[in-house]
Amino acid sequence: MHAESAFVRRLNRFVQLSRDELDGLARLQSQRRTLKNGAELSWQGQTGHRALILHAGWAYTYKLLPDGRQQILNFCVSGDLIGWRSSLFRSSDQACTTITSAVVSEIRPERVRDTLLRWPRLAAAILWSVSQDEAMLVEHLVDVGRRNASERLAHLLLELHERLGVIGLATERGFRCPLTQDHLADALGLSVVHVNRVLRRMRERGLMAYRAGRVHFDDPAGLRQLAGFDEGYLDRAGWAGVVNPLSPPDDPSAI
Amino acid sequence: MHAESAFVRRLNRFVQLSRDELDGLARLQSQRRTLKNGAELSWQGQTGHRALILHAGWAYTYKLLPDGRQQILNFCVSGDLIGWRSSLFRSSDQACTTITSAVVSEIRPERVRDTLLRWPRLAAAILWSVSQDEAMLVEHLVDVGRRNASERLAHLLLELHERLGVIGLATERGFRCPLTQDHLADALGLSVVHVNRVLRRMRERGLMAYRAGRVHFDDPAGLRQLAGFDEGYLDRAGWAGVVNPLSPPDDPSAI
DNA sequence: CGGCGGCATTAACATGGGTTAAGGCATTGA
DNA sequence: TCAATGCCTTAACCCATGTTAATGCCGCCG
Numbered sequence: 001m002h003a004e005s006a007f008v009r010r011l012n013r014f015v016q017l018s019r020d021e022l023d024g025l026a027r028l029q030s031q032r033r034t035l036k037n038g039a040e041l042s043w044q045g046q047t048g049h050r051a052l053i054l055h056a057g058w059a060y061t062y063k064l065l066p067d068g069r070q071q072i073l074n075f076c077v078s079g080d081l082i083g084w085r086s087s088l089f090r091s092s093d094q095a096c097t098t099i100t101s102a103v104v105s106e107i108r109p110e111r112v113r114d115t116l117l118r119w120p121r122l123a124a125a126i127l128w129s130v131s132q133d134e135a136m137l138v139e140h141l142v143d144v145g146r147r148n149a150s151e152r153l154a155h156l157l158l159e160l161h162e163r164l165g166v167i168g169l170a171t172e173r174g175f176r177c178p179l180t181q182d183h184l185a186d187a188l189g190l191s192v193v194h195v196n197r198v199l200r201r202m203r204e205r206g207l208m209a210y211r212a213g214r215v216h217f218d219d220p221a222g223l224r225q226l227a228g229f230d231e232g233y234l235d236r237a238g239w240a241g242v243v244n245p246l247s248p249p250d251d252p253s254a255i
Numbered sequence: 256m257h258a259e260s261a262f263v264r265r266l267n268r269f270v271q272l273s274r275d276e277l278d279g280l281a282r283l284q285s286q287r288r289t290l291k292n293g294a295e296l297s298w299q300g301q302t303g304h305r306a307l308i309l310h311a312g313w314a315y316t317y318k319l320l321p322d323g324r325q326q327i328l329n330f331c332v333s334g335d336l337i338g339w340r341s342s343l344f345r346s347s348d349q350a351c352t353t354i355t356s357a358v359v360s361e362i363r364p365e366r367v368r369d370t371l372l373r374w375p376r377l378a379a380a381i382l383w384s385v386s387q388d389e390a391m392l393v394e395h396l397v398d399v400g401r402r403n404a405s406e407r408l409a410h411l412l413l414e415l416h417e418r419l420g421v422i423g424l425a426t427e428r429g430f431r432c433p434l435t436q437d438h439l440a441d442a443l444g445l446s447v448v449h450v451n452r453v454l455r456r457m458r459e460r461g462l463m464a465y466r467a468g469r470v471h472f473d474d475p476a477g478l479r480q481l482a483g484f485d486e487g488y489l490d491r492a493g494w495a496g497v498v499n500p501l502s503p504p505d506d507p508s509a510i
Numbered sequence: 511c512g513g514c515g516g517c518a519t520t521a522a523c524a525t526g527g528g529t530t531a532a533g534g535c536a537t538t539g540a
Numbered sequence: 541t542c543a544a545t546g547c548c549t550t551a552a553c554c555c556a557t558g559t560t561a562a563t564g565c566c567g568c569c570g
Binding site: 403404445446448449452453 | 526527528529
């Protein structure tokens with residue numbers, strides 16, 4: 001039961017949790033809410049907001065400018081953590097809305113703190129997950145700052161493919177994708193019209209097709225080259241080994 | 256002596272450290288190196304890299320694309336922490352180079368871990384600092400994704416002004432700034448030529464002047480409005496109070 | 511059935527910002 | 541003193557991307 005959770009599945013790439021730790025995690029997840037698409041999970045300026053685990057469905061985090069422009073910061077899929085750090089420290093500086101119907105657990109800041117203090121390896125795993133989110137944010141900034149429209153688009157979709165693959169929601173050549181072209185535009189700092197143009201060109205060039213809620217890669221290698229995609233930032237290549245990964249805590253072979 | 260450190264000065268906005276904690280921090284900082292400008296503090300793909308405290312001078316973190324384009328992620332000033340999280344978890348995914356001559360402490364990952372485990376409130380303070388860095392990164396993404404050139408420029412310089420003010424390196428109307436227009440361009444996703452154009456326009460409109468290594472705000476209010484600048488993300492407004500700030504640990508009034 | 515709202519698509523046109531190229535002014539160092 | 545170098549500045553030109561607007565499709569709902 002525990003092992004099937006998308007979040008546990010993802011964490012297991014980094015650290016194998018003990019039964020006790022899995023219990024701690026299960027307790028956090030015991031309360032679940034099901035939400036419709038378009039539901040607001042948190043908003044800017046909210047104080048005392050909950051930390052979230054997204055069990056199923058898609059959501060996105062974003063910032064709104066006073067004049068209505070919005071910048072999407074991240075797309076969230078099953079197994080993602082949302083707003084954990086800011087729940088400990090500050091009012092939420094970003095908003096989060098579901099894209100599809102979704103299942104979430106909401107965790108009060110005090111519980112987050114208690115859990116982190118009680119299960120240090122769980123804390124390390126969560127910090128690792130948060131750390132990976134930051135690596136994605138950095139890559140996102142590079143996208144928007146220094147890549148052109150088609151590079152950005154390819155990069156984003158390849159990243160999503162990678163992430164969904166880990167939790168079993170992608171095939172080798174593609175994945176189901178509920179994002180509208182508006183979402184893509186707001187994530188990539190482009191206009192909808194241009195997103196549409198670029199998608200068409202990529203289809204015509206035989207690189208990929210985005211239609212009927214599915215992304216299909218016709219030429220994965222070509223896309224990777226176009227985007228300059230290197231999935232290293234999503235993976236654990238080159239662990240420092242300081243926060244010990246991969247071995248249960250009582251295993252004598254643990255470092 | 257401790258209290259004069261820019262880093263301690265900044266942390267004190269969040270949590271007042273006890274003598275013991277200050278000692279722990281001082282031990283981290285005991286080794287200092289002085290570097291020339293243009294010195295590489297870390298680079299992409301480096302494993303086992305050190306965590307850094309920048310005591311004096313300026314630096315910047317950035318990512319390089321294979322074709323030579325670069326995206327600057329952050330400008331670092333006195334009192335900033337660099338690469339703490341990635342030192343624990345992964346190979347460095349970004350590079351860091353000094354802009355001016357600089358004084359730094361380099362801390363090995365194991366020491367980082369030991370310090371965090373031994374002084375939890377220090378850990379909280381450091382996590383807070385890192386959390387603030389992420390808030391800046393988010394704001395940076397909004398800049399590049401959804402603000403035009405003059406908004407971006409104004410926003411960046413107002414942010415720097417705010418940050419430098421906290422550590423006593425800014426006057427009410429401006430600050431010394433060693434950044435070249437190339438730096439600004441690579442941070443903001445613009446070309447140097449355009450940065451120059453926009454700076455001229457702002458000077459002509461009586462908003463601000465950037466000359467001879469100094470930024471001077473002629474019309475701070477106008478600039479803030481132009482940039483849509485709201486310094487909330489740099490401050491501690493709206494603390495959740497979960498990781499207890501502001502009171503020494505043994506103070507009975509501490510929450 | 512008919513209307514409406516969300517989304518995709520396309521065309522025509524406008525422009526912000528990129529590119530290229532050239533010159534100026536310091537500072538450095540031989 | 542004279543290069544050489546690094547940085548700033550400006551002009552001319554061009555293109556990637558934005559804007560506006562219209563059309564079509566589909567699913568939902570009254």
